[in-house]
Amino acid sequence: MKRYRKDITTWILIILFLTILIIIYNEQKNDRYIDTGKNTAPPEKLDPVVAAKTSQLLKKSSQQGIDVVITEKVRSIKRQNKLYEQGRLSDEKVVTYAKGGESYHNYGLAVDYALRNKDGEIIWNINYDGNNNGKSDWFEVAEIAKELGFEWGGDWSKFKDYPHLQMDFGLSIRQLKKGLRPSHDQNEK
Ligand SMILES: [Zn+2]
Structure with a gap:
């Protein structure tokens, strides 16, 4: 007992x-979060840390002889819904699995990249090796991005989104929809 x-x-x-x-x-x-409330409109600008890391990505890639172009930053909910319709209401290719409000682009937490070749054209060729080091430039950029803390869409198993880079700061889409936003220390940038 x-x-x-x-x-x-x-x-x-x-x-x-x-x-x-x-x-x-x-x-x-x-x-690490700020609760901005359920009715807060999504941001119109990139998150400051994502913006700073994107600049670093361009700089580091250019040091490797790779010219990276950011083709997409913040995406409005309306535009996201338009993209979602693509390939579903028409014969075009499906480009996204996210409806409006379901993508990290809608919260300024994602960017899409492409490459610029020697002729100045923007290309989406993931095998292009413009710096002639025997490695695909596209994958080299993805590696640099991951070192900077980005998650790369090319690593996803379900739908490979090769141009896509995002930082979620531990926030799910559900939390972002509810108005939670990342809160950053000044020294994080
Ligand atoms: Zn994307």
């Missing part, structure tokens, strides 16, 4: 400890 009571005390202590840990974790987590 005494032994049993000791076990209960231990369990209560463990549960108490875990509860405190969860509370601390949640408070820290909330520091």
Whole structure:
């Protein structure tokens, strides 16, 4: 009986400890988000950290002899819905699986890239090796982007989106829809 009571005390202590840990974790987590409310319109500009990392990506790629072009940044919900219709209401190719409000582009957290070849043309050829180092420029850019903290659409298993780079800062689309936005430390940029 005494032994049993000791076990209960231990369990209560463990549960108490875990509860405190969860509370601390949640408070820290909330520091990284700002709750702007459900009715907040999506941003019209790129998130400042995503913008800074995108500039770094262009710079680092250019140092490797690769000319990267950003073809898409923030996308309005209306335009996202238009893109979603493509390939579904017409015979065109399906370009996205996300409806309006379902893409990280809608929240300024994603960019799309392409390459510019020596003739100055924008190309989407993932095998192009303009800097002649035996590696595809497209994949080299993806590697640099991942080092900078981007998630690359080319790594997705379901729908490979080779031009797509995003940073979610731990926020799901569901949370973004509810008005949560990443909150950045000044030194993060
Ligand atoms: Zn994209």
